[in-house]
Amino acid sequence: MIKLENVTLRVKQIRGSNGYFCVADLLAEEGLFKVKDPLLDQFSDGEYTGTVWISEIYLAQYVSYGKGVTEIRARLHDLRIDGVDALQEQEEPIEPDPADEAQTLPLPTTPTEAPVPSEAEVAPRGLDALRKKLAGIGRKQPPAATPDPDTLESLFGEHWPAVLARDPVKLDSTVDRLRFRAQIAKLKELDYELDPRSQTWMPSH
Incomplete structure (x- = not known):
C-alpha cells in the first residue's frame, strides 16, 4: 500500500x-x-x-x-x-x-443521413412545442413518487432501509460498476447530494 x-x-x-x-x-x-x-x-x-x-x-x-x-x-x-x-472549463477528453474495456470493441458502422424535414413539417412541430412550454408556465412540479421498497432493496441491498428513510448513505464502490452507477443515479433522482469529504450521500431536504 x-x-x-x-x-x-x-x-x-x-x-x-x-x-x-x-x-x-x-x-x-x-x-x-x-x-x-x-x-x-x-x-x-x-x-x-x-x-x-x-x-x-x-x-x-x-x-x-x-x-x-x-x-x-x-x-x-x-x-x-x-x-x-x-x-476550469475545458474540452471534454476522449x-x-x-x-x-474488457469487452470487444464494436466495428464502426457507416452513419446514415436522416431526412431533412420540410418547412411545412417543422412549423407545426415548433408551434406544438411552444404551446406545451407556455402551458407549463406557473404550474408546480408534481411531487416525486415514493420509492418502491422492493426496487430499493434490489438496487441497494443492505442500504435500502436507509434510502427509504432518507438517511445518509455511504455506497460500496466495490460492487459491479454499472450497478454502482445505477445507485448513484437513483440517489440523485431522490434528491441526494454527495458530501465529497465524507464520501457520503446526504438527503438535500
Whole structure:
C-alpha cells in the first residue's frame, strides 16, 4: 500500500455508452497518474485535494479512434478529501468507458443521413412545442413518487432501509460498476447530494 499526501485529483465526468462515468488525473510529487476506479463515478467535475492510498500502479493500454494509448494508472484503495475547487472549463477528453474495456470493441458502422424535414413539417412541430412550454408556465412540479421498497432493496441491498428513510448513505464502490452507477443515479433522482469529504450521500431536504 502506498500513501500519497497533498495530492490533487482532477476529476472529469464523461458521458459514455453506459451512462456517465468519471476519470481523473492524479497529480503528486511522485508523478502524474491516471485514475479510472469506480469510486470516482460518484464525484462531480472538480479539483479535489487530499490524501490517497494506492494499492497498485500499472501500465494500461487501450485503442481510441484507431490509435493505441498507453498510460500509467493508479488503483485507489481509499482517499481522503480535504478541499474542493471548481474545474476550469475545458474540452471534454476522449476516453473509453472503463466498464467496456474488457469487452470487444464494436466495428464502426457507416452513419446514415436522416431526412431533412420540410418547412411545412417543422412549423407545426415548433408551434406544438411552444404551446406545451407556455402551458407549463406557473404550474408546480408534481411531487416525486415514493420509492418502491422492493426496487430499493434490489438496487441497494443492505442500504435500502436507509434510502427509504432518507438517511445518509455511504455506497460500496466495490460492487459491479454499472450497478454502482445505477445507485448513484437513483440517489440523485431522490434528491441526494454527495458530501465529497465524507464520501457520503446526504438527503438535500
